[in-house]
Amino acid sequence: MSYVSAQGLSVAYDNHVIVKEMNVEIPEGKITSIIGPNGCGKSTLLKAISRIKKPHNGIAYLQGEDIHKMKTKDVAKKLAILSQAPELPGGLTVEQLVSYGRFPHQNGLQRLSSKDKEAIVAALKNTNLMEFRDRPVDALSGGQRQRAWIAMALAQETELLFLDEPTTYLDMAHQMEVLELLERLNREEGRTIVMVIHDINHAARFSDHLIALKDGKLLFNGDPYHIICPPVLKEIFHIDAYIGKDPRTGKPVCITYNLLPEDVSIKKDAGLLQEV
Template sequence: MVRLYTDDLSIGYGERTIIKELSVQIPDQKITTIIGSNGCGKSTLLKAITRVIPYQSGAVVLDGKIVAKENTKLLAKKMAILPQAPENASGLTVGELVSYGRFPYQTGFGRLSTKDYEVIDWALKVTGTSEFKYLPVDSLSGGQRQRVWIAMALAQETEIIFLDEPTTYLDMAHQLEVLELLQKLNREEKRTIVMVLHDLNQAARFADYIIALKSGNVVKAGTCEEVITKQVLRDVFQIDAEIGIDPRTKKPMCTTYNLLRGE
């Protein structure tokens, strides 16, 4: 089932076109990862789909409606985005930050309702951050902060969550912690997860569907087995990769690679 897709989407900055006439589908209730080299348009695509930036032509369609024409609060009840570098939360406690996720549901003077507090506590519990509720966000480790930002996105009660490189600047253990949390949200809460990842093996391990971009175009989209191949990685990254099988997940993994020179 596909609720969200782009149709001939073109995005650019000024006279420079980053993505031209791109059509992709986002499978519902699955984990989709977007891979590609730096500057290929991964983050730009995420921002355009979620209406953070405008696009030049084409359309983003969710549930049969053009996203660009949707009411802002209604859209915020359907999709949430966690950017690569979240805004500074200095001076806020964890609970206060997560409460910002309730903005689409607030009316009048913006006071939190009993329902809001229940959802905030639920989001903290699901992300394993309840114990930090009254602590300053600045006092947490990188992995803990990332889980709190995910809790804020969860508090929006959206069915689709976008994340731009959610493991950046985290050590290996915290990267795995965040990705396992997202996988849990997908499997247990049926959330559609769309994220940009740099690590190919993380993308293969956690994704149901992968979109490989190069210069704003889709080189290949499909299952991990269809995308993590020697030819696709050659085309996308200009590397000569050796592909093996992850002994734990049985999914393909890049075991080693060399740069392709002069091709």
């Protein structure tokens, strides 16, 4: 079943079309990663199907409704999104930041209800931030700060969580910290998670479903075993990849790769990719 989908979706900035007539389906209860080269439309697609960017053509659906015709609060009760490098006012504590996630459930400027406070505490516990609740967000490490933003999204109590490059600028340990948290939220709570990610090994390890874009078009989608393979990576990234099996997860892993010469082109023939 598709929680989020799009039909004939095209998105443009000024007169430049970034996303071109895409048909997309996001499976419910799974972790979906969007991969592809820089500038291929990954973040733009995420913005369009999450109502941040209005499409030029086509429709994005949230549980069968045109998301761009839904009320903002109704969307915010179903979908939480964490953008790239989000900004916040200086001096906010972790708990204050997380409390922002309760805005969709409030009327006007009312004080936090007991239910709001329970949701905030649950989000802090879920992200292992209780001991940092009174600490300024600016004083946190990169991984802790990213967990604080995720906690804010969790406080919205949505079934769907979108993240645009959640591991950017983080070191290896903090990347794993964030990705393992997202995996736990999916496995233990059944949250549907969609993320844009650059590292194809992380995408393979932590995702159930992959969407591979190139030049604004959706070329491949499916499970990691069918997407993280030499023919697909050759088509998407123009690389000659050697793929092995992760001994810990059994998932495919790119062990090494070379950039292909410029004169190597690829075509799809009866569902298979061949060099020409």
